[in-house]
Amino acid sequence: YQASLFLGQAGLAEEAEASRSEAFRCVRLAVEKGVELAARPVRAALPEPKWREVRVEAPPRIDFGGGWSDTPPFCFDWGGTVLNAALELNGEYPIRAVIRVLDEPVVRCAADGAVTQYRSREEVMAPPSPGCPFAIHRVALQMLGVPECGLEISTEVALPMGSGLGTSSILAATVLRGLSELYGLSLDAGELSDQVMCLEQRMTTGGGWQDQAGGIFPGVKLITSGPGLHQRLRVQPIGWSSERQAEFSSRFVLHYTGIRRIAKGLLTQVVGRYLAREVATIQVLHSIKTLAVEMAYAMREGEWDHLGRLMRRHWELNQILDPHTTNAPINRLLHELDPYLAGAKLAGAGGGGFLMLVARSPEAAAAMKLHLSRAAGKSYEFRIATGGLRVHTLLE
Template sequence: MVIRGRAPLRVSFGGGGTDVEPFCVEQGGAIIGSTINKYAYCSIIPRDDDQITVHSLDFDMTVKYNAKENYVCDGRLDLVTAALRAMDIKQGCEVYLQCDAPAGSGLGTSSTVMVSLLTAMARWKGITLDNYAMADLAYGVERIDLGISGGYQDQYAATFGGFNFIEFHGRNNVVVNPLRIRRDIINELQYNLLLCYTGNIHVSANIIKDQVSNYKKPDAFQAMCEVKALSYAMKDELLKGNLHNFGRLLDYGWESKKRMSSKITNPQIDMLYDEAKKAGALGGKLLGAGGGGFLLVYCPYNVKHQVAHRLEAAGGQLMDWNFELRGAQSWICDEDRWDYRDIQVQMPNKEYTFHV
């Protein structure tokens, strides 16, 4: 038996950073975004002994534990260690982790890995958690237990999936508003967007700490308020299908977000963004906390090819993607069905055997 968990990565359109305390507690935060068809996976194979072996396929790393001993974080796959402890895993197993995007990509990878882990573990133990409870558990393990700096949006986006407008007022006071967007609007939005990998790997915790330290500075605080207001405007324009306005609001949001911390952008990112604008893009933003990862660019369909060419010529790497409307999922598969066996097919005049 293999238990699998899968959670989708996300793109944030507006409001990024307002989901981080203390701003969201004192002022209220708001995020608009969607999940995409790139995922974090967790596979669990139960064992009959106390040995737990975790394989990170992305980092080519293996860590071993004993289910009867205390789980101690030692800097090696601490996300897994904390999840095992939170779910009170007392049985041996093999765990395999894999993510479709690298760490530091700005797509919420670490939180999405956590959600996939907890989703698979809950399925294994027969525990039923609704989306709010799962997202809050993932937040608690990552932000509280491990002390990793960050906001709330990634855990909720990965758990709920789809297009959401999420309002934050601190822990246990998060409201997820699913957006009912017409399918033709979603299709057109995806057609007019590009995802470009900048090649920079960033440490989001350092940028978030700098942002928090700037919270009381007037210009940074005003920028956060503007970013929040823009998320409401983006929601309205997206629901109405005014996509070019939505694209221009992305540009306003990016200009405001850069004022929240000097670490959010760098010369290479600015150069890629400027090249996209020169080729006809209406707006865009760097995903995640900043400093690197994926650049999201909105461009009218008739100049999209020109923007793509300009970005690639400047060193960007375009990724093929689409929106994903489902959130975290889990399922069980039977390993015995993977065994190779002769396949026989009886036809009216003859029996065929296929040796696989």
């Protein structure tokens, strides 16, 4: 990657792009090397299905601290630390996949109303075109194997695109989990997280492990990994009481801003800055790991004002990584809400999506909700999800 910077300064644009692409290819190969199942040969055909239909539902995640530290190659060098939570939104798990056996020998893919079908293994195995709505479906089959019987993979995300709630990664987890359940393939939670990271690298969207881990593992938890190509996740629930959780829920507000942003371009920029060994980027990535640990302590002890201060600091560090993390409408809304706020940050990569708001008191939270009811976007009712992925199977 550093060679690409030198070549670019020399005016050799084509050579610089080739060098840059090779750097990201090396990251992708490192991810695949670290995933146990990725080293297995692709199956010519999957075994006979155990079920006629498998439905998988998943919660989205919100990330309080440490997001970006889970992203390769930083996590390969230093390990990652993330504090996040799985949520029910408006009383449901909004990320869903249905895998169904068909009598007709085709692979049919459906995603949010769009439908297509493939009649040969070669069609399924071909690289998806950029922006293909069925990329997750096809790459999942490329990784686990193309079935000989007919198959339908249908997915739905009942959330806005670019929400910042990790929906793409978690949707990939539901598809991989559904396929493994349908065909009786062994895939535990850690392996599932690994497979999603591998899938996203193959799709060229990149990404780390915190999005899918946030939905796969229930509740509020501190997730850590050590250095190395195989990212072994250690999941530690924060261990708060029901009273402490109720205190949090009375102060926390989740609001969709109505602004969308896709993380792929931003992720490439941040990874590129790390590969270039920019000092500020490296310092921020280490700092947000520490903030995630401090946030977990604050939540466990009910130190809500301190949690708010830590979120404010994290928000500042996110803007060092990328100044476009925020924008004028978001800054204006945060300024209006400041009298009620202990702290706030955008979920995910920022630039839009959902705002995570911690109020100074339950009364301030109520006043903030009233203010937001007159603002753009929509506030969501939430509950901490306690069950991880939900899997339903049908024989007929």
